[in-house]
Amino acid sequence: MTIxxxxxxxxxxxxxxxxxxxLWATSKGQYDDLETPAHRIxxxxxxxxxxx
Amino acid sequence: xxxxxSRSKPHxxxxxxxxxxxxxxxxxxxxxxETSPVFCCLGCKTVYQFLQSSGLSRFYQLKQNNDRQxxxxxxxxxxxxxxDDSVFREKYARGLEDPQIDFFVEGVHCAxxxxxIEKLPEIxxxxxxxxxxxxxxxxxxxxxxxGSFAKAAExxxxxxxxxxxxxxDEKASELQNAENRSWLMRIGVAAACSGNIMLLAVALxxxxxxxxxxxxxxxxxxxxxxxxxxxxxxxxKNAIASLRSRTLSIDVPVILAIVLGAxxxxxxxxxxxDHIYFDSISALVFLLLSSRYVLRRIQQRNxxxxxxxxxxxxxxAKRLDVKAAAIVEVNTAALLPGDLVEVGPGDVIPVxxxxxxxxxxxxxxxxxxxxxxxxxxxxxxxxxxxxNESDVLQIKVTALGRQTxxxxxxxxxxxxxLKKAPIVIAADRVSKWFLAAVFVGAAIVFGLGADFSDxxxxxxxxxxxxxxxxxxxxxxxxxxxxxxxxxxxxxLINGAEILEKVARVKNVVLDKTGTLTYGKFEVLxxxxxxxxxxxxxxxxxxxxxxxxxxxxxxxxxxxxxxxSGTSLPVASFKEEIGVxxxxxxxxxxxxxxxxKEIDRTNTASVGTRIGVYCETKLIATALLGDKIRVDAKTxxxxxxxxxxxxxxxxxxxxxxxRNVGETIGIATNRHFSVATPEYKSRFVKNHEPCLMAxxxxxxxxxxxxxxxxxxxxxxxxxSLRAADVYIAHxxxxxxxxxxxISKETMSLIHRNFAFSLAYNLVxxxxxxxxxxxxxxxxxxxxxxxFTVFGSTLxxxxxxxxxxxxxGGK
Numbered sequence: 125m126t127i128x129x130x131x132x133x134x135x136x137x138x139x140x141x142x143x144x145x146x147l148w149a150t151s152k153g154q155y156d157d158l159e160t161p162a163h164r165i166x167x168x169x170x171x172x173x174x175x176x
Numbered sequence: 177x178x179x180x181x182s183r184s185k186p187h188x189x190x191x192x193x194x195x196x197x198x199x200x201x202x203x204x205x206x207x208x209x210e211t212s213p214v215f216c217c218l219g220c221k222t223v224y225q226f227l228q229s230s231g232l233s234r235f236y237q238l239k240q241n242n243d244r245q246x247x248x249x250x251x252x253x254x255x256x257x258x259x260d261d262s263v264f265r266e267k268y269a270r271g272l273e274d275p276q277i278d279f280f281v282e283g284v285h286c287a288x289x290x291x292x293i294e295k296l297p298e299i300x301x302x303x304x305x306x307x308x309x310x311x312x313x314x315x316x317x318x319x320x321x322x323g324s325f326a327k328a329a330e331x332x333x334x335x336x337x338x339x340x341x342x343x344x345d346e347k348a349s350e351l352q353n354a355e356n357r358s359w360l361m362r363i364g365v366a367a368a369c370s371g372n373i374m375l376l377a378v379a380l381x382x383x384x385x386x387x388x389x390x391x392x393x394x395x396x397x398x399x400x401x402x403x404x405x406x407x408x409x410x411x412x413k414n415a416i417a418s419l420r421s422r423t424l425s426i427d428v429p430v431i432l433a434i435v436l437g438a439x440x441x442x443x444x445x446x447x448x449x450d451h452i453y454f455d456s457i458s459a460l461v462f463l464l465l466s467s468r469y470v471l472r473r474i475q476q477r478n479x480x481x482x483x484x485x486x487x488x489x490x491x492x493a494k495r496l497d498v499k500a501a502a503i504v505e506v507n508t509a510a511l512l513p514g515d516l517v518e519v520g521p522g523d524v525i526p527v528x529x530x531x532x533x534x535x536x537x538x539x540x541x542x543x544x545x546x547x548x549x550x551x552x553x554x555x556x557x558x559x560x561x562x563x564n565e566s567d568v569l570q571i572k573v574t575a576l577g578r579q580t581x582x583x584x585x586x587x588x589x590x591x592x593x594l595k596k597a598p599i600v601i602a603a604d605r606v607s608k609w610f611l612a613a614v615f616v617g618a619a620i621v622f623g624l625g626a627d628f629s630d631x632x633x634x635x636x637x638x639x640x641x642x643x644x645x646x647x648x649x650x651x652x653x654x655x656x657x658x659x660x661x662x663x664x665x666x667x668l669i670n671g672a673e674i675l676e677k678v679a680r681v682k683n684v685v686l687d688k689t690g691t692l693t694y695g696k697f698e699v700l701x702x703x704x705x706x707x708x709x710x711x712x713x714x715x716x717x718x719x720x721x722x723x724x725x726x727x728x729x730x731x732x733x734x735x736x737x738x739x740s741g742t743s744l745p746v747a748s749f750k751e752e753i754g755v756x757x758x759x760x761x762x763x764x765x766x767x768x769x770x771x772k773e774i775d776r777t778n779t780a781s782v783g784t785r786i787g788v789y790c791e792t793k794l795i796a797t798a799l800l801g802d803k804i805r806v807d808a809k810t811x812x813x814x815x816x817x818x819x820x821x822x823x824x825x826x827x828x829x830x831x832x833x834r835n836v837g838e839t840i841g842i843a844t845n846r847h848f849s850v851a852t853p854e855y856k857s858r859f860v861k862n863h864e865p866c867l868m869a870x871x872x873x874x875x876x877x878x879x880x881x882x883x884x885x886x887x888x889x890x891x892x893x894x895s896l897r898a899a900d901v902y903i904a905h906x907x908x909x910x911x912x913x914x915x916x917i918s919k920e921t922m923s924l925i926h927r928n929f930a931f932s933l934a935y936n937l938v939x940x941x942x943x944x945x946x947x948x949x950x951x952x953x954x955x956x957x958x959x960x961x962f963t964v965f966g967s968t969l970x971x972x973x974x975x976x977x978x979x980x981x982x983g984g985k
Binding site: 125128129132136139142143146147150151153155156157159160163164 | 290294307308309353356357360361364365368372388391395399
């Protein structure tokens with residue numbers, strides 16, 4: 125079970141990476157408007173097609 | 177299928193149709209088998225054809241047919257030319273390379289709207305980007321350098337989304353965004369840490385012992401520190417602030433629980449004893465932070481994004497160009513302090529300013545409630561929103577938009593949305609006493625404890641387990657959520673207090689004209705009695721287009737979309753006042769006139785009967801009048817179901833009122849006709865607690881004296897100001913919804929109260945008597961808070977479903 129002594133900090137390190145990613149996304153304004161993108165997802169491919 | 181039909185009359189083949197473009201009910205009766213698009217007006221038809229021809233017909237697939245209405249407005253390039261004015265741009269536009277202006281757009285509500293607005297770059301040259309924030313109804317338009325905003329705005333207006341430029345207030349919105357982001361970060365950190373601590377705690381609960389257990393405990397301490405010092409920071413700030421002002425806020429026991437729990441846990445960690453609460457405390461912080469954040473966002477939504485004054489003030493003003501000595505019609509937003517504005521008689525003054533020349537009478541009832549006009553002369557101060565009654569005035573602008581007196585009043589109204597309802601104030605007061613009682617109780621329990629450790633355990637359990645959440649947090653949450661849901665549905669309620677009042681209403685008084693009826697002279701019935709004349713519609717249009725009589729106008733508007741659209745030449749046209757028109761079309765003599773006495777079958781009917789005669793033979797009849805709204809009867813039925821007494825109160829003739837009342841199912845003894853404004857006001861006062869709904873200026877007095885005043889769509893400014901609730905939809909259906917919202921919200925709050933009381937009583941007694949460890953208490957606290965919040969969220973969600981279901985056509 126002594127392997128846990130290494131595995132646990134490793135696991136926490138990975139989770140730190142995710143927390144960091146979340147903090148970065150939040151600070152970039154990813155979560156400022158939660159409503160419009162939810163509707164926009166239906167339209168995106170249409171926009172792509174017209175661009176081509 | 178393109179056209180939707182109401183299912184109100186399942187047995188008849190002829191059904192009410194809804195406009196393919198805007199979804200408004202079309203007065204025409206259409207055969208259900210017919211699937212071609214129908215339109216309520218030429219504007220809708222034009223927009224439809226434009227969208228079809230530009231390959232944008234997908235709009236109609238994205239749009240739900242029974243959705244709210246979009247009305248294509250006029251709007252010409254000249255009206256929006258000011259957007260390209262350099263002075264204006266300086267004030268409103270941001271970004272140097274590609275200038276951008278934010279517009280508040282009316283009427284956006286669904287995916288189709290986003291789609292159409294964001295297609296703007298394809299429709300209008302120069303527009304580089306268009307983005308819509310649906311929640312705020314704000315469209316950000318970016319144009320190429322040197323590009324024209326006017327063209328983009330004109331197109332938006334033409335599509336039915338009237339744009340109003342918003343002064344860019346980057347600092348305020350940036351600040352708000354930054355704060356929201358920091359809250360989100362704190363929540364994220366708390367979630368990650370508490371989740372990991374819980375994983376570690378599972379092993380400990382399962383009976384882990386020895387060195388590994390110690391290792392696990394120290395790891396959870398390490399994970400707990402970010403929660404204690406970073407995530408919980410707002411609670412420290414609030415608790416200190418409240419202690420400074422010598423009051424007890426809910427944050428004080430929260431902080432006490434967090435700090436006390438942390439200290440006891442750390443102490444036990446050192447002494448190698450079992451009681452460690454890091455997992456519970458971090459979960460508590462996470463849950464509290466989340467619920468606070470939700471509350472915060474809701475309040476921001478209610479406060480921000482409200483642009484009431486766009487609806488109250490005229491959008492156009494006549495600016496006097498001194499150099500060119502000419503009058504230019506401009507948008508009100510384009511005016512600057514120091515400009516000279518001309519206001520004609522009957523116009524609403526768009527700005528605050530001083531009179532330069534001219535004398536007139538001003539009606540300031542919008543601002544002061546006083547309905548008798550007062551005189552102004554050069555030098556007098558005039559305010560925006562007031563009505564110029566008699567003569568032309570020239571006004572020098574001193575303040576505009578939000579800086580005007582009206583703007584400030586409206587700001588107060590918007591902030592009034594956060595005004596506390598009596599029940600919230602009561603909850604606040606109770607929760608303060610509650611907290612004080614808990615502290616005193618904890619001190620006594622501590623004193624009575626067997627030893628130090630037992631005493632501190634009991635006291636801690638008591639402080640942690642008792643939680644005034646339902647009182648202090650869930651009540652305002654329920655209120656704001658309901659207000660928001662209502663606002664989304666188009667019911668603007670002026671504060672939580674009003675919501676509480678609506679639930680107590682016993683009588684509902686409805687104005688007739690414009691509220692129960694459409695308030696317009698319209699064709700109610702059109703019958704072609706002869707099938708030999710295929711072009712009847714075109715012939716009538718050709719004849720009536722020559723006349724200016726209201727009957728003629730209604731007929732033309734009604735028949736234009738029914739005919740083939742070919743204009744027929746009319747020869748020897750004659751109009752006989754009070755009778756009708758006649759002329760030769762295609763060589764035959766046609767008459768459109770009031771129905772001849774011999775053709776009348778039903779004399780008691782209300783309205784004007786018109787007959788179309790070809791060579792004195794009756795070929796078609798029409799009935800014109802003020803149509804009763806389709807939703808009036810069902811609304812009255814629903815109100816009856818709530819045991820509310822409905823009354824009709826109208827200034828109209830007894831016969832008309834009786835006809836409307838009988839049709840919609842209001843008993844004859846509850847019809848009141850020929851009512852003056854003063855009578856209406858007295859009437860509602862005598863029928864307290866009463867809800868009064870109306871739209872006309874003559875309702876304003878009654879609306880302000882009623883227990884709850886509701887101004888319906890299309891209301892006059894005056895009644896809008898007097899009302900507590902504004903319904904942004906035509907029709908009375910939403911009055912019933914208002915009642916539903918209010919009743920549901922109040923029962924939700926009472927439910928939360930009952931739950932909270934029971935929980936605190938049981939929990940408090942158990943903790944004080946030593947039957948509860950602080951650990952169990954800490955587990956229960958978030959659970960109880962969660963239950964109350966959950967019940968609030970689910971309760972208001974149900975509300976939305978109820979709104980949607982009832983809202984469907």
